[in-house]
Amino acid sequence: MRGTALGLVIAWTALALACSGTPAKAPAAAKPAPVTVQSVVAPPDVALEIACTPTGPETCFDAIDNNCNGAIDEGCGVHTGVIQFTVAWPDAGADVDLSVTDPKGEVARINDVTQLGLAKDRNCPGDPESCQGQSMENVYLVEGDVPRGTYRVAVKLNRLGNSPPPLRVRFSARVGQRTWSALLEFRVPRDQKVLTFVL
Numbered sequence: 294m295r296g297t298a299l300g301l302v303i304a305w306t307a308l309a310l311a312c313s314g315t316p317a318k319a320p321a322a323a324k325p326a327p328v329t330v331q332s333v334v335a336p337p338d339v340a341l342e343i344a345c346t347p348t349g350p351e352t353c354f355d356a357i358d359n360n361c362n363g364a365i366d367e368g369c370g371v372h373t374g375v376i377q378f379t380v381a382w383p384d385a386g387a388d389v390d391l392s393v394t395d396p397k398g399e400v401a402r403i404n405d406v407t408q409l410g411l412a413k414d415r416n417c418p419g420d421p422e423s424c425q426g427q428s429m430e431n432v433y434l435v436e437g438d439v440p441r442g443t444y445r446v447a448v449k450l451n452r453l454g455n456s457p458p459p460l461r462v463r464f465s466a467r468v469g470q471r472t473w474s475a476l477l478e479f480r481v482p483r484d485q486k487v488l489t490f491v492l
């Protein structure tokens with residue numbers, strides 16, 4: 294009898310110890326911090342518009358967030374993301390390059406994803422079949438947390454097309470809840486506009 298009681302005490306103590314060693318409750322997964330943009334720097338001849346004016350349903354391949362839902366050219370076969378940089382231009386013969394360098398210094402490329410998660414759609418005119426006369430390039434964050442740091446966005450004219458200069462290239466950017474847009478004017482090949490977004 295005494296032995297049984299002692300056994301119970303030992304068992305009870307062991308159970309109590311085991312319970313006290315268990316963490317009370319796993320902490321809830323931390324919510325990702327909101328994406329805030331510390332600064333945006335654009336060349337003096339680039340007028341960045343911050344406000345979005347809804348003009349109707351989304352129109353494809355114009356690099357404009359027509360419906361002001363924060364995604365640029367969604368539903369058009371291009372990817373969107375919490376980070377998105379997009380250019381579009383009206384002359385299919387002109388060659389414009391969008392080159393985005395992520396905070397680790399890696400450039401987003403087609404068919405590849407940078408370590409931080411940036412990827413690129415479309416290289417126009419490139420293979421004429423792929424752009425079908427719709428000149429547009431798009432860089433986006435594939436998934437995951439938004440990497441903080443400096444994004445360098447370079448838009449470069451490689452070749453003019455059939456229309457006389459200037460070539461007007463529509464540029465739009467989305468970072469978190471905010472979007473920017475501007476018309477970039479290019480006159481001679483190798484002209485380049487560089488914008489930086491610091492998060």
Ligand SMILES: [Ca+2]
Binds near residue numbers: 359360364365366
């Ligand atoms: Ca949209």
Ligand SMILES: [Ca+2]
Binds near residue numbers: 358366
């Ligand atoms: Ca659009």
